[in-house]
Amino acid sequence: MTTGHGQHPSSVVTLKSAHDFDATIARIKTVLDGAGAVVFADVDQREAAELAGLDLRRTRLILFGNPKAGTPIMAANPHSALELPLRLVVWEDDTGHTHVDYRDVAQTLGPLYAIAPELLVPLQRIAGMLQSTVQ
Template identity: 75%
Template structure:
């Protein structure tokens, strides 16, 4: 994916086996099944077009589960800047659907001093997203 630029090692970059709309639907179903709430679904392409610009299909999805996020914010209020969780679903130049997710379980510990046992519920997110795009 070098042709699309670099990303931090904490960002999970996946290629979906499904088209754009199916990928979004599968992700939302997987999140709901896991007890997560979709707080926002931002159509970034639509926002670009409203500003007279063009952008590939791109959606930013903010999601989370207060049962997982609240203990983190209770331990360190600064960590709230990382929550809710977010992912970007976008379409590449060949029409393939991509998913980028910043695995905050990798950053909340070292950057905010959150203990591994508090991060447990967030660590399951990577497998959930990987399964949803297969």
């Protein structure tokens, strides 16, 4: 885990990637596809900033999910759809290192939306999957 790049909620996990920015994104997309997840959106936030005449470090927001895992959660509590699909952010720091941020759903969907732990099991696999992807 990495610290020192700004405050964030305890539910946000930051992983430092051993790969460059583009390779990290490619690896994540390959792993998500292999796990049966759908990438719903890939938002280049740096590009959006540039269109507004602003500077931003390389930053990409990826929205992803697997309807087989997410639908039962949304069926249990429709408000949980605010947290789904899942998202992660790939960003590059000032020294050129790439990081991946994602939200630990056990800390959000469980306690905040009273989702039964067994429904969260498929989503909790994401943490290990991302960790192995960025190593």
